[in-house]
Each structure stands twice: as C-alpha cells, then as structure tokens.
Amino acid sequence: MTKRALPLRWLTSEHPLPWLFPVTSLLIVFGLYPVLYSLWLSFYKRNPATRKEKFMPSWNWEKLLSDERVWDAVQITFTYAFIALTLQLVLGLTIALILDSDKRGFGVLRALMTLPLVVPPAVTGMMFLLMYDSSFGVISNSLYSLGLLSPSTPILGTGSTALWGVIVADVWQWTPFMVLIMLAGLRALPREPFEAASIDGASSFQAFVFLTLPMMSKIIALAVLIRGIDLFRIFDYVKVMTDSGPGTATETLTAYAGTVYFKSANFPYASTVALATLILVLITASLFIKIFKVRF
Amino acid sequence: MSFKRFNKQNFIVDSANKFTAGKISKRQFLKNMGLAGVGFSAYSAGLLGGNNRPFFGQMAHAAENTTPPEIADFLREAGKPYAGTTIRYTSEATPPTNVLNELKSEFTELTGINVEIEIVPLEQVLAKATQDVQGQLGTYDIYYLDQAWTSTFSPDTVDPVELYESNADLAMPGFDFDDFSKPLVEGICEYDGKWIGLPFDIPIFTLMYRKDILEKHGIEVPRTYEDFTKAVEMITAAEKENNIFGTGLQAKSGHYSLECDWTQAVWGHGGSIFGADKNFSGNDEAGIAGLEWYQNLLKNSPAASVTSTWDGQWQMGAAGQIALCQSWAEFFPGWNADDSEVKGLWEMAKPLEGSASLRSRDDVGFGEIPGWGHQGGSSIALSRYSKNQEAAWLFLQWACSKDVMTRCTLIGGFAPMRTSSYSDPRIVERKGLEGAGTTRHLDTVKWTIDNVMASEPDLAIWAGVANNEIPTELGKLLTGQDYDGSAKKCMDQIAKLVDAVVDEADLG
Numbered sequence: 001m002t003k004r005a006l007p008l009r010w011l012t013s014e015h016p017l018p019w020l021f022p023v024t025s026l027l028i029v030f031g032l033y034p035v036l037y038s039l040w041l042s043f044y045k046r047n048p049a050t051r052k053e054k055f056m057p058s059w060n061w062e063k064l065l066s067d068e069r070v071w072d073a074v075q076i077t078f079t080y081a082f083i084a085l086t087l088q089l090v091l092g093l094t095i096a097l098i099l100d101s102d103k104r105g106f107g108v109l110r111a112l113m114t115l116p117l118v119v120p121p122a123v124t125g126m127m128f129l130l131m132y133d134s135s136f137g138v139i140s141n142s143l144y145s146l147g148l149l150s151p152s153t154p155i156l157g158t159g160s161t162a163l164w165g166v167i168v169a170d171v172w173q174w175t176p177f178m179v180l181i182m183l184a185g186l187r188a189l190p191r192e193p194f195e196a197a198s199i200d201g202a203s204s205f206q207a208f209v210f211l212t213l214p215m216m217s218k219i220i221a222l223a224v225l226i227r228g229i230d231l232f233r234i235f236d237y238v239k240v241m242t243d244s245g246p247g248t249a250t251e252t253l254t255a256y257a258g259t260v261y262f263k264s265a266n267f268p269y270a271s272t273v274a275l276a277t278l279i280l281v282l283i284t285a286s287l288f289i290k291i292f293k294v295r296f
Numbered sequence: 297m298s299f300k301r302f303n304k305q306n307f308i309v310d311s312a313n314k315f316t317a318g319k320i321s322k323r324q325f326l327k328n329m330g331l332a333g334v335g336f337s338a339y340s341a342g343l344l345g346g347n348n349r350p351f352f353g354q355m356a357h358a359a360e361n362t363t364p365p366e367i368a369d370f371l372r373e374a375g376k377p378y379a380g381t382t383i384r385y386t387s388e389a390t391p392p393t394n395v396l397n398e399l400k401s402e403f404t405e406l407t408g409i410n411v412e413i414e415i416v417p418l419e420q421v422l423a424k425a426t427q428d429v430q431g432q433l434g435t436y437d438i439y440y441l442d443q444a445w446t447s448t449f450s451p452d453t454v455d456p457v458e459l460y461e462s463n464a465d466l467a468m469p470g471f472d473f474d475d476f477s478k479p480l481v482e483g484i485c486e487y488d489g490k491w492i493g494l495p496f497d498i499p500i501f502t503l504m505y506r507k508d509i510l511e512k513h514g515i516e517v518p519r520t521y522e523d524f525t526k527a528v529e530m531i532t533a534a535e536k537e538n539n540i541f542g543t544g545l546q547a548k549s550g551h552y553s554l555e556c557d558w559t560q561a562v563w564g565h566g567g568s569i570f571g572a573d574k575n576f577s578g579n580d581e582a583g584i585a586g587l588e589w590y591q592n593l594l595k596n597s598p599a600a601s602v603t604s605t606w607d608g609q610w611q612m613g614a615a616g617q618i619a620l621c622q623s624w625a626e627f628f629p630g631w632n633a634d635d636s637e638v639k640g641l642w643e644m645a646k647p648l649e650g651s652a653s654l655r656s657r658d659d660v661g662f663g664e665i666p667g668w669g670h671q672g673g674s675s676i677a678l679s680r681y682s683k684n685q686e687a688a689w690l691f692l693q694w695a696c697s698k699d700v701m702t703r704c705t706l707i708g709g710f711a712p713m714r715t716s717s718y719s720d721p722r723i724v725e726r727k728g729l730e731g732a733g734t735t736r737h738l739d740t741v742k743w744t745i746d747n748v749m750a751s752e753p754d755l756a757i758w759a760g761v762a763n764n765e766i767p768t769e770l771g772k773l774l775t776g777q778d779y780d781g782s783a784k785k786c787m788d789q790i791a792k793l794v795d796a797v798v799d800e801a802d803l804g
Contacts, residue, residue, distance in 0.1 A: 049756035049801035157603040159777035245549030247772030262423040264760035
C-alpha cells in the first residue's frame with residue numbers, strides 16, 4: 001500500500017469524519033468564524049482618528065449599555081418585530097383559510113401568493129418608497145383623498161408614521177410566506193375530527209377555535225419563530241426607505257450597527273452592536289421555544 | 297385634488313407606460329419624472345440601470361477631443377509600459393465624474409490603460425474607501441474624497457506635487473499646479489501642508505432665484521438673510537395654492553445634505569461649528585439663531601424637503617416648485633437645460649450676507665473656515681496602496697489637465713478647478729446661452745470661491761460626525777421626533793455627542 005493511498009482510503013471509508021467534514025468546515029468558515037471574529041473585534045477600542053486599536057475588553061460593551069441610541073433601537077426592533085409578526089400571522093392564517101380549497105382556480109391563486117417572495121427586499125423598499133411619494137404616490141394620495149393624512153406630513157418623513165410605512169412593506173412581502181406555511185399545515189390536517197365535529201353540530205367558528213388552532217399550534221409556533229428571527233435582523237427596508245430616519249424613528253439594532261460601521265467607521269463598536277442583536281435574538285427565540293414548547 | 301395635480305399624475309402614468317412599453321428611453325423617462333417632481337434618488341436611478349445623478353440634467357453637445365499634441369505624445373509614450381492595465385476608481389455620480397466617464401475612452405486610446413469608474417451613492421463611496429484603507433487593500437487605485445474626509449484619508453494618499461517632482465518620466469508637460477484655484481486647493485485638498493489629491497469638483501452654495509416669480513411679486517433679489525426670509529414667506533403665502541413654495545431644502549434626516557444646509561445657516565448667522573477651544577460651538581447664541589432660521593424655512597418649503605437630499609432639492613427646482621434656493625451652484629446648468637420647464641428662468645446671485653460678521657479663523661477650531669458660501673468640493677487622490685500607481689497617476693494627471701477640466705465644464709456646465717478655464721474662449725462665448733451648456737453663472741461662482749467660500753473643519757473624525765451624529769439629531773428636531781421644537785435642546789445634545797467623539801479620538 002502506498003502512502004498516498006491511505007488517506008484516500010480513509011476518505012472513502014465509512015468512518016463518519018470524512019462525511020461530516022464538508023458541512024462542518026462550511027459551518028466553521030461561514031458561521032462560526034465571523035461570530036468569533038466579531039467577538040474578538042468587540043474587545044478592542046478603536047481610535048477613529050489614528051485608526052489604532054487597543055485591547056480594552058469592556059470598553060465597547062460598557063459603551064453599548066450607556067448608549068441611548070442602542071436602547072431606542074432595541075425598543076424599535078421589538079415594536080417592529082411584534083407589529084409586523086402579528087399582522088403577518090393574522091393575515092397569513094386568514095388568507096390560508098380562504099385559499100384552503102380544492103375549487104377551480106385556487107391552485108393558481110396559491111401559486112400567485114409566492115410572487116412577492118421572489119422580489120428582492122431592496123426593490124420592495126423602492127416600490128413602496130415610490131408609492132409613498134407625496135407628489136404622486138398611490139398610497140399617499142389615497143390617504144390624502146380619504147382625509148387620513150395631510151400632504152404636509154409625508155409618511156416616511158414623519159416620526160409617527162415612518163415605522164408603519166416600513167412595516168407595511170414588510171407585511172406585503174412576507175405575509176405570503178406565512179400563507180404558504182399555514183396552507184401546508186392546513187392541508188395536512190386529518191379530515192376525520194372535522195367530520196365528527198360537523199356531525200355533532202359544531203359551527204365553522206367552533207371547528208376553527210377547538211380543532212384547527214390546537215392542531216396547527218406547532219406549525220404556527222414554528223412559523224412565528226422563523227419570521228420572528230428574520231424580523232429582528234431587519235435591515236434592507238429601513239436602509240432603502242428611511243435610512244433609519246426621520247431622526248432615529250426607524251432605527252433598528254441592525255440599522256444602527258450599519259450606521260456605526262459605514263458612517264462612523266467604528267468597526268469594533270459596530271461588531272458589538274451586531275453581537276448584541278445576536279444575543280437578543282438567541283434569548284428571545286430560546287424563551288419562545290421554551291414557553292411555546294416548539295419541537296423540531 | 298387640484299386640476300394641476302391631476303394633470304401631473306396623468307403625465308407620470310403616461311410616461312411610466314411609455315417607458316415600460318419601450319416607447320421612450322430610460323433617459324427620457326427620468327427627465328419626465330424630474331419635470332414631474334418625482335423624488336427619484338440616485339439609488340432608484342441606479343435600480344433603473346442608469347448612473348447619472350438626476351440634477352446633472354442633460355449634457356451639452358459633447359466637446360470635441362482637443363487634447364494638445366504634446367500631451368497626447370507624452371501619454372502615448374509614458375503609457376506604453378502599462379498598456380493593458382486596468383485601474384479602478386470609485387466615485388459619487390457627480391457631474392464631473394459623469395463627464396469623465398464619457399471622456400475616459402480618449403485616455404484608453406492614447407495609453408492602452410483601461411479605466412473602471414464605479415459610481416455609487418456618496419455614503420457608499422465613503423464606506424468603500426474606508427474599507428480599502430483599513431485593510432490597505434489597494435482595490436481602488438483612485439479615491440474620490442469629499443472635502444469633509446480630507447484629514448481622514450490624508451495618510452492614505454500620495455502627495456501629487458511630490459510625485460510630480462520626484463518622477464520626471466511620468467510628469468505630464470505643462471501640468472501647472474499653480475493654475476489650480478488657490479482657495480480650492482486650501483479648502484479641498486490640502487491638509488497639514490500636504491496635497492492629498494487634486495481638486496476635482498466644487499459644488500458651492502450660491503443664491504439662485506426664479507426671476508419671473510420675483511418680478512411677478514415685485515421682490516428685489518435678496519442680499520441678506522432677512523431679505524431672503526421675507527421673500528420666501530411672501531412667495532409661499534401668495535403661491536402655495538399653485539404648489540409653489542418660497543424655497544426648498546435638502547433636509548433629509550441622517551444625511552450629509554442636511555448637515556451642509558445647517559452649516560450654511562450657522563455661518564450665515566455669525567456662528568461656527570467649533571470654537572477656538574476645539575469644543576463644539578453650534579449651541580451658542582449665533583448657532584441657535586442659525587438653526588431657528590432654518591426651522592422657519594421648513595414652514596415655507598415643500599413637505600418633501602424632510603425626505604430630500606440634493607437630488608430632491610434639484611427636482612423641486614427643475615419642476616418649478618420653488619422660487620428661491622440657497623444651495624449648490626451645480627444645480628444651475630440642469631435647471632436651465634433645454635428640456636427644463638423653467639429653462640432660462642433661473643438666475644444666480646452671490647450667497648446671502650449675514651447681519652453678524654463672520655468669525656475669524658483664529659476664533660474657530662480644526663481649520664474651519666467660516667464664510668457665506670458652503671463648499672462641498674472634492675478631490676481625486678492616488679491611493680498609497682494602489683498596485684497600479686504609475687498607470688493611475690497618468691490617469692489622474694490627464695483627468696485634471698487643463699484641457700480635460702475645461703472640456704468637463706463645457707459639457708457639464710459646472711465650475712472649473714483651474715483659473716485658466718474661466719478665461720478660455722470656449723467658456724466665455726457660452727455666457728450668452730440660456731439653455732444647456734450655459735456658463736453665465738460661472739462669474740458668480742468664481743467670486744464666491746475667491747471671496748466668501750466656507751469650509752468645514754479638518755479633523756479625522758469629521759466624516760463620521762457630519763454623516764451621523766449631527767444630521768441624525770437635526771432630523772429628530774425638524775421632524776418633531778424629539779426636543780419639542782427647541783433648537784437649543786437639540787444643539788446641546790449635539791454638542792454633548794460631538795465633544796464625546798472628539799475626546800474619544802484624543803483630539804480635544
């Protein structure tokens with residue numbers, strides 16, 4: 001046996017390591033390394049004038065805790081995630097119930113629901129930016145006509161409405177995702193309990209509350225978890241539509257990390273803010289999994 | 297909905313339908329949108345696949361290639377060893393960059409050196425340059441540097457004067473550094489006695505006004521801030537029903553454009569950004585007066601002002617939505633372009649004079665130069681980390697040579713960097729033009745540069761502060777998110793934030 005043949009034989013053997021190696025290495029390079037690098041970076045204080053970095057492990061973390069913009073961003077992130085998730089869940093389930101039918105044409109409607117999902121989020125942001133335009137935007141003008149808004153308060157330029165403006169774009173794009181998951185769940189439900197309930201005289205509403213919802217709870221929890229994690233990382237819509245403004249009215253944690261990175265070039269502090277977002281997501285997701293007993 | 301607005305919306309819809317049906321070009325579509333006052337940003341223009349900054353307007357008839365024979369011979373000879381090399385340059389879609397992008401093939405024909413110009417929004421230029429210098433990557437051979445970033449990037453560029461003197465083989469004959477406008481060199485590209493690049497672009501604040509509207513209401517061209525305020529209020533009151541406002545602003549929260557407007561207001565009221573003690577001074581009496589004046593202007597501007605950067609402000613002018621504007625002189629050629637609805641109606645005057653005298657340079661910090669006309673110039677600089685430094689240096693000299701710079705002005709209508717361009721017969725003869733390619737505003741621009749040009753401070757953290765802390769807090773005030781409308785509260789908060797950043801960088 002030659003020396004070269006030995007590793008080759010080991011690679012093609014049934015030993016688990018060669019089979020795990022490709023995926024593990026990808027995970028390390030693209031998943032673990034960036035996180036560890038960010039963590040390492042967060043232990044340095046950067047002087048933006050001299051560009052020198054000094055090892056001061058607690059500097060950025062202490063700064064993070066005393067930074068008012070971080071706390072505002074946490075609040076906005078939670079508000080954004082909660083409102084968007086609630087709307088997407090309610091709308092997603094409602095539309096799924098409507099589309100859960102074998103009647104002619106419903107298959108096409110279900111397929112059409114996927115269209116918003118293939119639009120890049122930045123393009124969605126641009127679309128809504130134009131629709132909100134105070135001169136000709138269809139949404140703005142409709143709201144002006146209904147007397148719900150005044151031309152002197154542009155949707156994305158007013159603190160009280162800007163966040164809602166961004167949320168609407170998110171809801172438009174991601175509600176279909178909820179619809180698809182809910183539809184998959186609804187169509188997998190067994191028919192027998194519903195037939196039995198019907199024979200017992202249960203109304204459609206009662207069947208929904210006492211059968212559909214309990215049986216769908218695990219699917220709903222999973223969908224909420226996936227979308228919730230995504231919502232905590234929101235960046236595209238904010239960047240394109242408001243650039244965190246007006247003021248900091250739409251500044252989420254990731255948007256703030258982007259500002260610190262791109263505008264102030266403070267890479268260690270930006271890494272710290274990004275890591276704080278990761279920690280926040282982990283804690284929130286873990287609590288959710290525990291409370292709602294999500295099983296994969 | 298007014299009939300006027302109804303018509304405008306129909307016009308937009310028709311234009312969009314024609315564009316999607318391929319009946320009109322993308323360029324024509326964007327022009328139509330500009331006329332209709334549609335708020336396309338550079339980003340949205342980018343999504344449509346174009347690179348032209350909207351306020352560029354239409355190009356004048358391309359000037360013929362007039363490269364002097366001795367320059368052409370020099371480039372052919374000097375460029376030989378580098379033929380086939382590709383150099384990269386990232387820039388904002390400023391008018392000079394757009395023109396250079398059109399002309400660069402002439403350089404490639406002479407030298408065989410390829411030039412890639414990557415045009416992105418200003419904040420991305422900053423991010424890309426920052427990443428490049430942080431890793432000393434040399435991805436870009438040439439940096440486009442806004443004047444606010446001069447000190448930030450001074451360690452990362454090669455001094456062109458030194459390079460010219462030390463490398464005679466690559467020194468373009470007759471390049472003439474002394475021909476560059478002295479105030480521009482000082483305000484844009486000189487730091488700590490070193491040239492960090494070559495002056496390339498000089499957007500500077502002047503007053504622009506619609507002569508037809510001023511005549512209609514019997515208003516004299518404003519000379520002072522008081523005159524301007526009165527005129528703006530009077531026009532808004534009289535013309536608001538016609539969707540015409542006294543002025544329009546570039547007050548987008550968190551954007552550098554808002555910071556530029558603010559500094560102009562502060563200097564105009566006798567204030568400054570920093571005091572001699574290197575503490576932020578925008579919260580003193582003069583600074584507060586400036587900001588309060590600006591807050592009042594917002595009441596006399598289109599609502600879109602708070603979501604507009606310079607692109608949006610240009611569109612307000614091109615669409616005939618505003619009557620007076622103290623802003624970038626580079627707007628002027630586009631507002632007078634042949635396809636503008638208000639062609640020939642805009643005129644330019646000297647920037648407004650404040651009632652309080654300007655602070656002297658000894659009374660301010662970090663090399664700030666208070667003045668009546670905010671300059672937002674830029675330079676193009678040779679990267680210290682470039683792997684194609686010789687080829688890039690040849691391009692830099694060609695791009696900033698007398699002939700190319702004069703032709704850039706002829707095509708784009710913006711102010712030249714070189715004093716010789718102003719007396720060039722081709723520039724002089726276009727003073728009589730009303731439409732595209734007019735140079736009738738350049739005397740006022742030159743006067744402003746030579747006499748009352750204001751420059752922001754030179755400190756290495758300025759790029760961050762000017763793009764983040766200041767415009768973000770100003771945005772909170774102007775949109776009512778915080779500070780209860782109190783300019784003083786807002787300025788005190790900015791003072792706290794800016795002084796903390798200065799201290800953190802050990803610059804205080």
